[in-house]
Amino acid sequence: MKTYDIVIVGGGPAGLAAAVAAKEAGNDSILILERDHELGGILNQCIHNGFGLHTFKEELTGPEYAYRFIKQVLDLGIEYKLNTMVMDIAADKTVTAMNREDGMFQIPAKAVILAMGCRERPRGALNIPGYRPAGIFSAGTAQRLVNIEGYMPGREVVILGSGDIGLIMARRMTLEGAKVKVVAELMPYSGGLKRNIVQCLDDYGIPLKLSHTVVDIEGKEHVTAVTIAEVGPDRKPIPGTEERYTCDTLLLSCGLIPENELSRSAGVKMSPVTSGPIVNESLETNIPGVFACGNVLHVHDLVDYVSEEAKRAGHNAVKYINSGCKEGASGPSIEIVATEGARYTVPSTIDLNRMDDLLTVRFRVGDVYKNSFVSVYFDDERVFHNQKRIMAPGEMEQIILRKSQLEEHKDLKKITVKIEKE
Amino acid sequence: MEKRELTCIGCPMGCQLTVTMENGEVTEVTGNTCQKGDIYARKEVVNPTRIVTSTIRITGGDKERVSVKTASDIPKDKIFEVMKDIDAAVVAAPAHIGDILVQNVAGTGVDVIATRNVEIA
Numbered sequence: 001m002k003t004y005d006i007v008i009v010g011g012g013p014a015g016l017a018a019a020v021a022a023k024e025a026g027n028d029s030i031l032i033l034e035r036d037h038e039l040g041g042i043l044n045q046c047i048h049n050g051f052g053l054h055t056f057k058e059e060l061t062g063p064e065y066a067y068r069f070i071k072q073v074l075d076l077g078i079e080y081k082l083n084t085m086v087m088d089i090a091a092d093k094t095v096t097a098m099n100r101e102d103g104m105f106q107i108p109a110k111a112v113i114l115a116m117g118c119r120e121r122p123r124g125a126l127n128i129p130g131y132r133p134a135g136i137f138s139a140g141t142a143q144r145l146v147n148i149e150g151y152m153p154g155r156e157v158v159i160l161g162s163g164d165i166g167l168i169m170a171r172r173m174t175l176e177g178a179k180v181k182v183v184a185e186l187m188p189y190s191g192g193l194k195r196n197i198v199q200c201l202d203d204y205g206i207p208l209k210l211s212h213t214v215v216d217i218e219g220k221e222h223v224t225a226v227t228i229a230e231v232g233p234d235r236k237p238i239p240g241t242e243e244r245y246t247c248d249t250l251l252l253s254c255g256l257i258p259e260n261e262l263s264r265s266a267g268v269k270m271s272p273v274t275s276g277p278i279v280n281e282s283l284e285t286n287i288p289g290v291f292a293c294g295n296v297l298h299v300h301d302l303v304d305y306v307s308e309e310a311k312r313a314g315h316n317a318v319k320y321i322n323s324g325c326k327e328g329a330s331g332p333s334i335e336i337v338a339t340e341g342a343r344y345t346v347p348s349t350i351d352l353n354r355m356d357d358l359l360t361v362r363f364r365v366g367d368v369y370k371n372s373f374v375s376v377y378f379d380d381e382r383v384f385h386n387q388k389r390i391m392a393p394g395e396m397e398q399i400i401l402r403k404s405q406l407e408e409h410k411d412l413k414k415i416t417v418k419i420e421k422e
Numbered sequence: 423m424e425k426r427e428l429t430c431i432g433c434p435m436g437c438q439l440t441v442t443m444e445n446g447e448v449t450e451v452t453g454n455t456c457q458k459g460d461i462y463a464r465k466e467v468v469n470p471t472r473i474v475t476s477t478i479r480i481t482g483g484d485k486e487r488v489s490v491k492t493a494s495d496i497p498k499d500k501i502f503e504v505m506k507d508i509d510a511a512v513v514a515a516p517a518h519i520g521d522i523l524v525q526n527v528a529g530t531g532v533d534v535i536a537t538r539n540v541e542i543a
Binding site for chain 2: 044047048049059060061063064067146147148149150175176193194195197198199203389390395
C-alpha cells in the first residue's frame with residue numbers, strides 16, 4: 001500500500017477544505033478517505049441555498065458549495081478513495097481502512113486530520129414514550145429520502161425539535177405538498193438559525209411551539225397521531241396541556257453529535273461539552289499530529305466556518321510535518337476557559353510560539369442573552385468587552401485574539417471568556 | 423404610522439429590524455447593522471421575494487434527482503406555482519451546475535437551473 005504524509009478521514013466540507021489547504025501549503029502526499037460513494041458529505045443533500053456568503057460572497061446551495069471544493073481537490077490532483085470505511089486510527093497515526101477494491105489496508109501517516117462530521121441524535125436517545133411504528137425519521141434521513149432518492153416520507157407531518165435541519169425540512173415537505181402541522185421545541189428558544197425560522201416556518205404559517213415536547217406517539221404499524229404537551233421550567237410535561245395531531249410522519253431534529261468513535265479509540269481526549277476533541281491553537285488534539293476540524297470537532301451552524309477552520313487544520317498539519325513532526329509545546333501554554341454563559345471554546349489552549357498573528361476562538365452560549373457583553377479576561381484583567389444585541393445557543397459566537405496582545409501581557413496563564421450583563 | 427418587526431435574513435446575524443411605514447411608504451428602518459438589512463426590510467414589506475430550491479426528476483443519469491434553484495428571486499406569492507412547474511418537469515441526463523432546466527418558470531421570467539452535476543449513467 002502506498003504511504004501518505006496526511007490522511008484525512010472524511011470527504012465532506014471539512015475534509016475537502018483541509019485537503020486543499022494542505023496541498024496549497026506545499027504537501028503533495030495527501031489522501032482523503034470517504035465512506036460515501038461521492039465527495040461532498042452532507043452538503044449533497046442540503047439543496048437549499050444560504051451557503052457560502054462568507055467564503056464566496058454569494059449565496060450557494062449545498063451541492064454548489066461542495067462542488068467548489070470538490071473541483072479544487074480534482075484540479076489539484078489530490079488523491080481520494082470513495083466507499084472506504086476507516087476502521088481504526090492508532091495512537092501512532094496508523095490508519096486502518098477497507099473497501100471493495102483494496103480490501104483491508106493500513107497507512108502509516110505522519111499526520112491525521114479528523115473530519116468525520118456528526119450524526120443526528122436518534123429517537124433512542126430522546127426518551128419519547130409511545131409505540132414504535134414506522135413513520136418516525138430523523139430530519140436528515142427525511143432530507144436524504146426527499147432530496148437524493150426522491151421519495152416523500154409522508155403527507156402529514158409533526159416535527160420535534162427546531163434544529164436547522166428540522167426547519168429546512170418543514171419547508172421542504174411543505175413545498176412538496178405535505179402539511180406540516182407543528183414544530184415542537186423542548187427548550188424555550190429555538191436551536192435553529194433565525195433566518196431559517198423566518199424563511200421555513202413563518203413564510204408558510206407553520207406554528208413553532210416552544211417549551212413543548214412529544215408525550216405520545218400512536219399507531220401500531222405506522223404513525224397515526226402524535227400528542228405534544230407544554231413543559232415547565234423542569235422540562236417535564238404539564239398535565240392538561242396536551243394537544244393531539246393526526247399525522248403519518250414524525251421528524252426528529254433534536255441535535256447533532258460529533259461522530260468520534262475513531263477519535264476515542266485512538267486515545268484522543270474529548271470535551272464533555274462539545275463531544276468533540278479538545279484542541280490547541282493549531283486544532284491539534286492531545287495526540288501530536290492528529291488534528292480535528294468541522295462538525296467532528298464541534299457542531300457548526302455555518303459551513304463557511306467549517307471550511308475556514310478546516311483550512312487551518314490542513315495548514316497546521318503541513319506545518320507539523322515540515323517541522324519534522326516535532327512533538328510537544330514549543331512555548332508557554334495558555335489555557336482558555338469558558339464560563340458564566342459561555343459553554344466552551346475551540347481551541348481550549350494556546351501555545352504562544354505556534355500561534356498565528358490572529359486566532360479565531362469560537363464558542364457557544366448556553367442560553368439566550370439580550371444586550372449582554374462578551375468579555376475576555378487575560379488572567380484577571382478585562383481586555384475585551386463587547387455588547388451584543390442578541391446571543392443564542394443556536395448561533396456560534398467568535399472572538400479574535402491578536403498574538404501581539406497576548407505577548408504584551410507578561411506571563412499570561414489563563415484567558416477567560418464569559419458573558420456579562422454589563 | 424405603522425411599525426413592522428422583521429428578522430433580517432441577509433446574513434446569519436438575523437438582526438431584529440423595525441420598519442416604520444406611513445401610507446404604505448417606508449419612512450425608517452432601524453435595528454440593522456449593515457446596508458443589507460435596510461434593503462431587505464424595504465423590499466420585504468413591499469415586494470417580498472425568495473429563491474426556490476428543489477429537485478427535478480432526471481432520466482438516464484447516475485442520480486435519481488438533480489437539485490435545482492431559481493436563478494434569481496421570484497415573488498414570494500409565486501412559490502407554489504413555481505413548485506408545480508418544477509414537480510412536473512422531467513429532464514434527461516446529463517445536467518451540469520448552471521444548466522437551465524426549466525425556462526421562465528411559472529411565467530416569472532426566471533429560469534430554474536441545476537445546482538448539481540448529473541452524468542449519464
